[in-house]
Amino acid sequence: MSRLEIIQQSCDLCGLCVEECPFDALAIVEGWLRVGEGCVLCGVCVEKCPADALCIVEEREREERDLGSFSGVWVLAEQSAGRIHPVTFQLLGKGRELADRRGTCLCAVLVGDDLGAAAKALCCFPVEKIFVAQHPSLARFRSGTYAAALAELIERERPEIVLCGATSMGRAFLPRVAALVKTGLTADCTGLEIADEEGLLLQTRPAFGGNIMATIVCPRHRPQMATVRPNVLPTLEPGRLRDVEMVRFTPSGGAIESAVEVLEVCEKQTDAVNIAEADVVVSGGRGVSSAQGFGLIRELAQELGGAVGASRAAVDAGWIPYPHQVGQTGKTLQPKLYVACGISGAVQHLVGMQSAGKIIAINQDPEAPIFRVADVGLVGDLHVIVPRWIERIRRRRAADGPNNSAGASAPPPGHGEGRS
Numbered sequence: 001m002s003r004l005e006i007i008q009q010s011c012d013l014c015g016l017c018v019e020e021c022p023f024d025a026l027a028i029v030e031g032w033l034r035v036g037e038g039c040v041l042c043g044v045c046v047e048k049c050p051a052d053a054l055c056i057v058e059e060r061e062r063e064e065r066d067l068g069s070f071s072g073v074w075v076l077a078e079q080s081a082g083r084i085h086p087v088t089f090q091l092l093g094k095g096r097e098l099a100d101r102r103g104t105c106l107c108a109v110l111v112g113d114d115l116g117a118a119a120k121a122l123c124c125f126p127v128e129k130i131f132v133a134q135h136p137s138l139a140r141f142r143s144g145t146y147a148a149a150l151a152e153l154i155e156r157e158r159p160e161i162v163l164c165g166a167t168s169m170g171r172a173f174l175p176r177v178a179a180l181v182k183t184g185l186t187a188d189c190t191g192l193e194i195a196d197e198e199g200l201l202l203q204t205r206p207a208f209g210g211n212i213m214a215t216i217v218c219p220r221h222r223p224q225m226a227t228v229r230p231n232v233l234p235t236l237e238p239g240r241l242r243d244v245e246m247v248r249f250t251p252s253g254g255a256i257e258s259a260v261e262v263l264e265v266c267e268k269q270t271d272a273v274n275i276a277e278a279d280v281v282v283s284g285g286r287g288v289s290s291a292q293g294f295g296l297i298r299e300l301a302q303e304l305g306g307a308v309g310a311s312r313a314a315v316d317a318g319w320i321p322y323p324h325q326v327g328q329t330g331k332t333l334q335p336k337l338y339v340a341c342g343i344s345g346a347v348q349h350l351v352g353m354q355s356a357g358k359i360i361a362i363n364q365d366p367e368a369p370i371f372r373v374a375d376v377g378l379v380g381d382l383h384v385i386v387p388r389w390i391e392r393i394r395r396r397r398a399a400d401g402p403n404n405s406a407g408a409s410a411p412p413p414g415h416g417e418g419r420s
């Protein structure tokens, strides 16, 4: 029979359950919470308890017994017109590590229609299985139908971990999936680890406006689900093409019915380079001083064949639009080269760029925190250093000939003389 259990070590005697119980069945007696005979197991106290110190025992035991029946790490491979989103290759690297720690398999999951090319591309990665949920109704993304199809597959296969990129698509439909399969979801993670032999997934993400890093667990439900920010994990490079088991899955008719009809898909017209995908990013901060000052940053970016980024201070000052912002509330990047000009290196900026292959920082303050993550640090006025660097690139290019791009590799002035 079910009964209400009090986990005394978690209970901090806040008294909320006593107040909320509609049957006056709970009381604090001599410093302990007690359940009286009036308890009808309505569950109100379980829901209200902020410390998770109450549970209805039979239900909890059943769930805990079930946890062992879930296995496998799944990575949802987001694709559009057969092109797999780059975050998938970052998740496959982490997914492999988690699966190995759990001694279980890594599976990729595709949802859509006409998925042959995407499935083949995934065969170059170390996955044991690829689930292909394919149907003409899934050709265009609609969060309801995608969620229903994936939830049905999860109910059937019972994976213990499901990961997806925190992209617009992942953010739109993974919470629906979690609700359908009655589990938790940690959105926008920046780190994932396995805690112990029980396979608890430690899901780390910034919280309270980025002032703390919270580690979240999902102890009583499976699968453990997380969306992960693009570019916070290293990208797994493809290996040779392998034979991978394909499991085809056709969602049931009801699951993929939708009241939403996609009439037309319009590509967003933008002349801005997507900084998240650029190999070289030159960013300016408050030290750039003005919107006109960004002309210099643009010039250097152009010479290096890169895109322009910015700190939040520069965006807030209105010197450059928000799509260029790098950091916790902007974009997370993993370029080969990141040049930070007049940026102090606040933690909220660093989370967006510290995984760059090489970092060059220009700052007039020798104590600026940006120098702690920089491979090359130039102490001085950016308005002097950047024009000299541009000049040096142009001279090298002119000497090498007009069609030679080697000029872009000219090192910044003072490299070797300044702090590095």
Ligand SMILES: Cc1cc2nc3c(=O)[nH]c(=O)nc-3n(C[C@H](O)[C@H](O)[C@H](O)COP(=O)(O)OP(=O)(O)OC[C@H]3O[C@@H](n4cnc5c(N)ncnc54)[C@H](O)[C@@H]3O)c2cc1C
Residues within 6 Å of the ligand: 209, 210, 211, 284, 285, 286, 287, 288, 310, 311, 312, 313, 314, 325, 326, 327, 328, 329, 330, 331, 341, 342, 343, 344, 345, 346, 347, 348, 349, 352, 362, 363, 364, 365, 368, 380, 381, 382, 383
């Ligand atoms: C919840 C939250 C989220 C945030 N999200 C982000 C985010 O996504 N991205 C982000 O960038 N910030 C973010 N911030 C803001 C962050 O805390 C910093 O305030 C911001 O990054 C500072 O920008 P900055 O380095 O350009 O400016 P400052 O900190 O003012 O630094 C300017 C630097 O320029 C140098 N300098 C000045 N003049 C020159 C010169 N002529 N030549 C060379 N160097 C010069 C100075 O020495 C200084 O180090 C967030 C803050 C919070 C609270």
